[in-house]
Amino acid sequence: MKRIQLGNTVFEGRNDAYLFGADGGTTALVDTGVATDDAREALRDGLADHGVSFADVDVVLLTHWHHDHAGLAGEIQRESGATVYAHEADAPMVGSEAATHAEEIDERNLFERWGTPDEKAAELLDFLELHDAIQGDAPTVETIADGDRFEVGTTELEAVHLPGHAAGLTGFAFDGETGRELLAGDALLPKYTPNVGGADPRVEDPLGTYLDSLARIVEGDYARAWPGHRDPIDDPTSRAREIVDHHRERTERVLDVLRERGVADPWTVSADLFGDLSDIHVMHGPGEAWAHLDHLERHGVVERTDAGYDLVDDAPDVDVLFS
Numbered sequence: 001m002k003r004i005q006l007g008n009t010v011f012e013g014r015n016d017a018y019l020f021g022a023d024g025g026t027t028a029l030v031d032t033g034v035a036t037d038d039a040r041e042a043l044r045d046g047l048a049d050h051g052v053s054f055a056d057v058d059v060v061l062l063t064h065w066h067h068d069h070a071g072l073a074g075e076i077q078r079e080s081g082a083t084v085y086a087h088e089a090d091a092p093m094v095g096s097e098a099a100t101h102a103e104e105i106d107e108r109n110l111f112e113r114w115g116t117p118d119e120k121a122a123e124l125l126d127f128l129e130l131h132d133a134i135q136g137d138a139p140t141v142e143t144i145a146d147g148d149r150f151e152v153g154t155t156e157l158e159a160v161h162l163p164g165h166a167a168g169l170t171g172f173a174f175d176g177e178t179g180r181e182l183l184a185g186d187a188l189l190p191k192y193t194p195n196v197g198g199a200d201p202r203v204e205d206p207l208g209t210y211l212d213s214l215a216r217i218v219e220g221d222y223a224r225a226w227p228g229h230r231d232p233i234d235d236p237t238s239r240a241r242e243i244v245d246h247h248r249e250r251t252e253r254v255l256d257v258l259r260e261r262g263v264a265d266p267w268t269v270s271a272d273l274f275g276d277l278s279d280i281h282v283m284h285g286p287g288e289a290w291a292h293l294d295h296l297e298r299h300g301v302v303e304r305t306d307a308g309y310d311l312v313d314d315a316p317d318v319d320v321l322f323s
Contacts, residue, residue, distance in 0.1 A: 001155065001176070003226065004046030006033040014230050015068050017043060018183055021058070021153030022050040028059040028152035030172060030183050031228060035071035035136030043072060054079040059152060060139070062086040063185025063228060064166035065093035066199070067134045074137030085150075087161060088143040089202075090168025095141035110201055114286040115265030115308065124282040144170065162187035162217065164210025165194040167203045179223030186228045187213055188239055193246050197294075198287020206287075207247065207295040211322065214240040247292075248322050254292045255318075258302065258311040265308035266290040295321065 002019040015034065021027035033039040047053060057080045062070045065086065073084045073094065086094050111121040146161035150172075157172040165186045172183040186194045196206040203209055217225075217240040225236035233239050250273070257272045258264055270277070270289035277285045293309045296302045301316045302309045 001153075001174075001226075002046075002050050003232075004043060006039045006042045006046070015039070016226065016228055016230070017046070018226060019047065019050060019052065020155055020157075022052055023153065025153040026058045026151060027052060027056050028061060028150070028157075029057055029076070030061045030157075031063055031069045031185070032060060032072035032076060034068040034134045035075065036134055040072060040075070056080065057082045059150065060084045061144075061150065061152075061157070061172060062090070062094065063171065063183065063187075064169040064200075065090040066166065066186070067136070069185065069228060070094050071134055071136040074139040077139040078137060083142055084139040085142050085144045087159075087168030087170045088145055089163070090166060090170075091141045091143045093168075095138060110287075113266075114290055115267035116282065116286055117267070120267075120277070120282050123278065124280070127279050127282075146170070157183070160216070160220070162213040163203060164196050164206060164213045166200040169213075173220065173222070176224060180220070181224045181226065182217070182220065182222040182236060184217070184225040184227050184233070184236070188217060188225050188233060188236060188243070189227050190230050190233050190239065192229070193243050195284045195288055197289070197291030198284035201287060201290075205294065205298060206291040208298065210291075211244060211247070214244055244322060248318060250288075251292050251296070251318055251321060254289065254296070255301075255311070255316070258309065259314065263305060263308045263310045266293060268308065269293065 002022055004017045006015040017033055018030040033043050054076045057076050060073050060076055060082050076082055077084050144159050146159055148159040150157045155174050157174050160171040160173050162169050162171050169185055169187055171185055171187055174181055196210045218237050222236045225233040253273060254269055257269050266286040266289040270285040273289060274285045297304055299321050301313045303312050
């Protein structure tokens with residue numbers, strides 16, 4: 001496996017694409033980077049370092065639908081005829097028959113439910129429209145499911161469905177140099193905690209779903225994880241547990257906001273958690289607040305009213321919410 005790092009000034013930066021089969025067998029890329037000139041040039045140069053061009057790629061495996069992972073898939077397919085795969089839950093967001101982002105996610109309805117101010121909603125929609133081009137050419141997509149296996153180069157990859165950050169987020173497990181390893185996409189990142197709620201509002205029970213995925217990573221006891229951004233994670237189990245602890249602490253903060261403010265909508269909670277928001281974070285901030293509020297509602301700690309979320313259990317056992 002060869003890791004190719006790509007620039008990304010639109011989102012979190014330093015995307016990773018992973019190349020298999022440079023020395024023979026089926027040539028495959030896991031993720032492609034965003035459809036910008038800089039990322040395209042970096043990917044072409046990175047492939048060329050291993051004697052591979054876009055036209056040589058046989059298979060593209062996408063960890064999830066976000067543009068900074070899938071943006072160049074259509075262009076690669078056009079040059080090579082590669083088969084592009086994505087999880088069945090994300091294929092509609094990537095493929096040639098896909099609805100637009102706004103149609104699939106219905107942002108305007110979200111803004112109303114989350115309490116997003118009109119001017120901030122307009123700012124986000126302008127941002128998304130401005131960056132439509134980074135979605136790239138839509139490929140024809142074949143769907144995959146948990147447990148599917150792919151022979152690439154000399155390696156067998158096993159699809160591991162890890163939803164939360166995105167409905168179809170899928171990692172790929174394989175036998176690596178240190179033991180069983182995981183291409184984690186954005187299910188596990190070394191520096192940031194992956195956004196839940198705002199990154200893909202299609203996910204039902206986004207926080208609970210993501211906690212289940214983190215538990216699955218812990219159960220996998222992987223020797224190393226290769227994330228969608230930045231550098232390898234040498235102790236994925238500990239990192240997954242750190243993220244669980246992070247969300248436990250964030251839940252405590254959400255409860256403190258409700259104790260102080262009374263009934264509050266996700267935008268108000270998000271302002272207390274994150275301060276002023278701009279660009280894509282206008283989606284991610286209240287989305288993450290909503291994910292926590294939704295999780296609390298599912299456990300009977302808050303109830304949703306027309307005015308927002310109302311605390312009905314002032315002193316819940318937060319550990320129970322994360323067990």
